[in-house]
Structure formats: C-alpha cells, structure tokens
Amino acid sequence: MPHLEISDLITVTDPLSGARLPVRRGDVVRLLQESGDPRAARIVAGLPAGRDDVLDPLAVDRLMIGVHTEMQRLSEELRIGERLVHVLGPLFEAIREIAGRRGRFRLVDIGSGLGYLVRWLAATGALGPNVELIGVDLDAALVAEADRLARAEGLDCRFVHGNAFDLPEIATVYVSTGVLHHFRGPALTEFFEAQADSQALAFCHFDIAATRLAPVGAWMFHRARMRHPLGRHDGVVSALRAHTDDTLLRAATVPGIRPLLYEPRGLSNPFCTTLRPVLGIRPYLEDPLRLAMGRASRRLVGAEQLSRPGAAR
Amino acid sequence: MNPVLPLLALGLLDAAFSGFRAYAGRDARIRKHRAVVRAALRGLAVGAVLLLAPALTAGAVLLAADDPDRAYGVLADGGVGFLVPLGLYALAVAVSLLAYFALPFRASTLAMVVGLGPLTLARPLFVAVACAGALVAGGGWTSLLVGAVAGAAVLCVEPFVHRRWYAMPL
Numbered sequence: 001m002p003h004l005e006i007s008d009l010i011t012v013t014d015p016l017s018g019a020r021l022p023v024r025r026g027d028v029v030r031l032l033q034e035s036g037d038p039r040a041a042r043i044v045a046g047l048p049a050g051r052d053d054v055l056d057p058l059a060v061d062r063l064m065i066g067v068h069t070e071m072q073r074l075s076e077e078l079r080i081g082e083r084l085v086h087v088l089g090p091l092f093e094a095i096r097e098i099a100g101r102r103g104r105f106r107l108v109d110i111g112s113g114l115g116y117l118v119r120w121l122a123a124t125g126a127l128g129p130n131v132e133l134i135g136v137d138l139d140a141a142l143v144a145e146a147d148r149l150a151r152a153e154g155l156d157c158r159f160v161h162g163n164a165f166d167l168p169e170i171a172t173v174y175v176s177t178g179v180l181h182h183f184r185g186p187a188l189t190e191f192f193e194a195q196a197d198s199q200a201l202a203f204c205h206f207d208i209a210a211t212r213l214a215p216v217g218a219w220m221f222h223r224a225r226m227r228h229p230l231g232r233h234d235g236v237v238s239a240l241r242a243h244t245d246d247t248l249l250r251a252a253t254v255p256g257i258r259p260l261l262y263e264p265r266g267l268s269n270p271f272c273t274t275l276r277p278v279l280g281i282r283p284y285l286e287d288p289l290r291l292a293m294g295r296a297s298r299r300l301v302g303a304e305q306l307s308r309p310g311a312a313r
Numbered sequence: 314m315n316p317v318l319p320l321l322a323l324g325l326l327d328a329a330f331s332g333f334r335a336y337a338g339r340d341a342r343i344r345k346h347r348a349v350v351r352a353a354l355r356g357l358a359v360g361a362v363l364l365l366a367p368a369l370t371a372g373a374v375l376l377a378a379d380d381p382d383r384a385y386g387v388l389a390d391g392g393v394g395f396l397v398p399l400g401l402y403a404l405a406v407a408v409s410l411l412a413y414f415a416l417p418f419r420a421s422t423l424a425m426v427v428g429l430g431p432l433t434l435a436r437p438l439f440v441a442v443a444c445a446g447a448l449v450a451g452g453g454w455t456s457l458l459v460g461a462v463a464g465a466a467v468l469c470v471e472p473f474v475h476r477r478w479y480a481m482p483l
Contacts, residue, residue, distance in 0.1 A: 069482040070338035077425050079418040086418070114341050123343040149341050217426055224433040225338060274422055 003241050004035050005234040006044060007067065008182065010060050013138040018162050020057060020140065025049040040237075043229050061141035067231040068114045068142060074225055074235075078274055080177060080206070081120040085127070087204055087262055087277055088175065090292035092127050095172060095201055097288045102130075108171035109135040110164040110205075111179040115146030115157070122155040133157035134171075136164040171200045177275065180207035180248065181241040188243070188251040192280060196254040202281040209276045210242035211265060217274065248278040249303045258283045263299045264306060316392035323399055324364045324463065325357060328470045332356015334433070335475035340483040348483075355478060360470045367463035374455045388459065391452015395460045398442040406432055440464035 009028045012021040025044060032041040047063070048056040075081070088107075095105060107127065109118045112135030120126075122133050135157065137143050143161040150157055160167065164174065174195050183191050195203045208214055215236055222235035243251075245264040252259035257280040263273050279300070281289060290297040336352030371388060378384030409428030413421045444464060447456040 066482050069341045072341050073338035077429075078422055082418040116341070116343075119343050145341075153342055153344060155343070220434065221426065221430050224430045227338070269419070269423070273419070274426070 002035055003237045004032060004037065004040065005182075005237050005241075006032070006040050006230050007064065007234050010044065010047065010055055011064060011139055013140075015138065015163060018138065018140070022054045022057075023060075024053050025055050026053050028055075039229075040233055043233060063228070063230065064139065064141060065114070065145050067226070067228055067234075068145075070226045070228070070231050071235075072114055072116045074221065075116050075177070077225070080275065081117065081124065081126070083275060084117060084175065084177070084204075084206065084277075085121075085124075086296070087279070087293075088127060088173070090294075090296075091173065091202055091204060091279070091281070091285075091289060092131060093292040094285050094288035097292070098285060099201075104130050104132065105172040106132040106134065106169060107173050107175060108164055108167065108200075109133075110174055110176040111182075112137050112146060112159065112176075113139070113142050115143075115150065115159055117175070117177055118157045118159070119146070119150050119153070119155050122150070122157040123153065131172075132169075134167070134169075135159040136162060136167065138162070165194050165198065171198065172202075174198075174200050174203040175205065177206045178208065178238065180205050180243060180278070181238055184241075188247070189254065192252045192257070192259075193254045195280065196257045202279065202285060204277050204279045206275045206277045207248075208239050208242040209263075209265065209273050210244045214239040214242055214274075245306060249306060252278050252280050253303065254280070256282070258286050258302070260286075260300050260302050261306070264301055314393055315389060316396045319400070320392060320396055320463070321364070323396075323403055324467055325360055326403070327467050328360020328364070329353040329357045331360065331467070331470035332474050335471045335473075336479050339479040339481075342483075352474070352479070356470055356474050359474055359477075360467065363466040363469055363473075364463070366466050367459050370462045371459045374459065384455065387451070387453050388456055390450050391447035391456020391460065394446035394448070394450020394452055395443045395456065395463075396446075397450075398439055398446050402432070402436075402439040437464075437468060440468060 009031065010023055012023050013019065014021055025047060028044045029041045032044060048059045050056060092105065096103065107121070109115070112118055115135040118133045118135040133156070135143070135146055137146070137159070138161070140161045143159045146159045150159065180188070192203070208218070218236045218239035222232045226232050226235065245261055249259050249261055260279045260281065261276070262279060263276040290300065293300065330353070332353045332355045333349060335356060336348065340348055374388065375381050375384055405428070409424045409432060412424035413429060416424065441464070444457055444460045447460040452460070
C-alpha cells in the first residue's frame with residue numbers, strides 16, 4: 001500500500017499555470033481509504049467543504065499555514081538552519097573560489113513553504129551579503145504568508161509563486177528541505193535532471209534519513225510538538241516515505257553532475273542525523289568543496305564509496 | 314524536610330515552560346525572543362493562579378482535621394513523596410536542556426530526540442507517578458487529593474494559555 005500525505009492531496013496546483021484546482025473531499029477520502037489509511041480518511045472527512053463537496057480553499061489555506069507554522073518549530077528545534085549552513089557555507093566558499101570573490105550568487109529554495117530556511121538565512125546573513133535568497137513554492141497561500149513574514153521582519157529575501165525551474169533569473173544553487181520524499185519513481189530523477197540541465201552550479205537537498213528509527217522518532221516528535229492531527233499524520237508518513245541513500249544517489253546520477261551524499265546511514269548516528277542532504281555539484285567543484293569542508297569532507301561520499309563492500313551503508 | 318517551597322518552585326517553573334509550549338509553533342517569525350519571554354510570563358501568571366487550588370485544598374484539609382499538627386505532618390510526608398519523582402523529572406529536563414543549548418547541532422538533536430521530546434510526552438505520567446509517590450511516602454488520601462489537584466493545575470496551564478492567547482498562528 002502506498003503511503004499518502006494528506007497535504008499532497010488537499011492542495012492541488014496545476015504545475016504549468018500555477019492555478020489552484022478544486023479538490024473534492026469525497027475523492028480524497030476514498031483514495032485514503034483505498035490506500036489502507038482510515039485515520040487519514042477521517043481527518044479529511046472532518047475538513048469543511050461546500051455543497052458540491054469541494055474542500056473550502058480558504059479553510060485549507062488556513063490549515064496549511066497553521067501546520068507549516070508548527071513544522072517550523074520542528075525545524076528550529078532540530079537546528080535545520082545550522083545543518084544547512086554546515087554544508088552550504090563550504091559549498092558557497094568553493095563556488096566563490098571558482099567564480100571569483102566579487103560574484104553575485106543566487107540560492108533558490110524549491111518548495112519553500114513558509115520560507116523558514118530562506119528567512120533564517122536572511123536574518124543570520126550566514127551565507128554572506130552577495131547571495132540573493134529566493135523561495136519558490138506552488139502553494140500561493142504559503143508564498144503569500146512567507147512574504148508577509150519576511151516583510152514584517154524586514155528580511156532581505158523574496159518569495160515567488162510558481163515553478164522553481166521557470167524563474168527568469170539563473171540559480172547558482174538549488175536547495176530544499178523535506179521535499180525529496182514527495183517525488184517518487186521517475187519523477188525523482190526528472191527533478192535532478194532539471195537542475196543538471198539548468199545553469200546552476202550545484203544543488204543540495206535535505207530530506208529525512210531513511211533509518212529504522214525515523215518513523216518512531218517522527219511519531220514521537222510530531223506527537224509531542226504538533227497539535228493538528230494532519231501535521232502528526234503527515235509527519236510520520238514523510239518518515240515512512242523517505243528515500244534510502246542508494247535511491248537518492250542513483251536518482252541524482254545524471255549527466256554533468258557529481259552526486260554526493262553527506263552523512264549517509266553508515267557514517268552517522270541515526271539519533272543525531274534526522275535530515276541529511278544529497279548534493280549534486282559540477283565535477284570541477286568537488287575538490288574546492290572538499291577543501292572548504294576540511295575534516296567534515298570525510299562524511300561526503302559518492303556512489304562508489306557506498307557500493308564498496310563494508311563501506312558506509 | 315518541608316517540601317512546600319521546592320514544590321512551589323517546580324510548579325512555577327513548569328508553568329513558565331508550559332507558557333512557552335503553548336506559544337511554540339504559533340509564531341513563524343525568525344526573531345522572537347520577546348514573544349517567547351511574554352509567553353513564559355503568561356504561563357507563569359496562569360500557573361500562579363492555578364496553583365492556588367492545591368494550596369487552598371491543603372488549607373481546607375488542615376482546617377477540617379481534628380489534629381492539625383498531625384495532618385500537617387502527613388501532608389509533609391506526602392509532599393516529599395510527591396516531590397521525588399518530579400524532582401527526578403526536572404533533573405532529566407534540565408540535563409536535556411543543558412545538552413541542547415550547550416552541544417553542537419548534531420548532539421543537540423540527540424538531546425531533543427531522546428530527551429526533551431519524550432519527556433514532554435511523559436509529563437502526565439510523571440504527575441501520576443508523583444501522586445503514587447505521595448501515597449507510598451505515607452501521605453494518605455489527603456496528600457493524594459492535594460497532589461491530584463496540583464497535578465491537574467500544572468497540566469491545565471498549557472491548554473489554557475494556548476486557547477487564551479495562541480489559538481491561531483500569529
């Protein structure tokens with residue numbers, strides 16, 4: 001049975017036009033029941049809908065903003081910002097080394113939601129002043145809220161509603177947090193291919209580490225920290241859907257890109273590594289990146305290290 | 314040992330943390346130290362009022378007792394039994410918090426995953442264990458009554474503050 005996240009089903013956007021599509025509550029409930037998840041079906045059955053059984057878009061938007069606000073709390077507690085900078089800092093150092101110190105760079109956060117990462121980077125200035133920060137998401141309500149939050153605090157970043165690969169500007173680095181497990185099968189490879197085909201120099205996507213502890217930890221953590229049942233449900237399903245190290249490296253193996261995994265299962269304490277990134281860099285960036293990372297570069301491995309007998313798995 | 318002051322201190326500290334938890338996850342801004350302090354103070358204020366309930370219950374027990382001195386002794390014994398599990402719980406929280414704030418991000422995650430998260434979930438359980446501790450320590454039904462009222466009071470702080478001030482995202 002496939003694991004389905006409620007939030008994927010109740011907000012459907014046309015990827016080409018960005019337009020919000022109506023979602024019938026009964027259809028979602030039936031889909032969840034057929035996937036063997038009666039609890040999720042009950043949560044959706046309790047959401048408000050109009051006479052035509054279409055989910056109330058305003059209520060769904062409020063719910064999504066509420067759940068994402070609580071999710072931000074988890075990111076804060078797990079110090080996601082610091083985790084990212086631990087990798088992105090050396091990555092931008094390597095890029096500056098190659099491209100020249102006086103360059104202007106652009107980080108694009110794909111599926112930015114409420115834009116916590118982008119706003120945190122803007123508030124801390126962790127990547128330096130010459131990195132433009134853009135968050136992109138297909139959910140218009142989340143983008144509007146991210147923009148409101150950024151403006152309320154006077155942060156130097158911006159948010160765009162739409163497809164991250166259709167931006168008029170060239171991204172230097174694409175990043176994301178908690179997005180990869182939403183792509184299944186060929187869509188995962190297509191996601192990486194789109195970035196390899198762009199003019200970006202690198203990508204760095206953080207997602208839940210697929211360990212045996214992940215679903216248990218996710219249950220405990222979401223139970224302790226989140227109030228709405230939708231957030232609790234989707235938090236555990238996300239951990240169940242997390243991609244293995246092998247799957248990520250295989251999918252990220254696309255022409256023009258050197259795929260690397262930071263802190264794979266065998267090299268890290270599963271209690272400490274809740275999220276870890278898969279990176280894709282232009283091959284000429286690997287040496288400067290390893291140099292910039294110093295001793296931490298030991299945790300950066302390619303498929304050849306993972307497939308070696310007795311290596312990190 | 315008179316357990317009143319340590320119990321009061323623990324109760325008020327717990328109320329301040331409850332205020333924080335009631336607020337946490339409701340404010341997506343990045344810089345929010347003042348809002349955190351305000352939420353903790355709200356929890357503290359609500360906790361101070363709600364903790365009058367066990368104090369009044371204890372007072373009523375003493376007023377109704379034939380032998381107030383003996384009744385006070387029994388309550389004190391029960392209070393010590395109530396304090397021990399809560400003291401251990403507070404110690405575990407303090408160690409986890411120290412680890413969370415002092416250690417690098419990887420190790421601080423460990424403090425969160427194996428410490429603070431489960432301890433938050435186990436809070437009502439520790440209150441129940443404390444009530445049992447009051448009985449085991451020879452506090453009788455009067456200590457159990459006061460302990461149960463105190464436990465209910467501290468457990469009510471978070472939902473009250475949440476509904477009063479943080480029902481919707483800020």
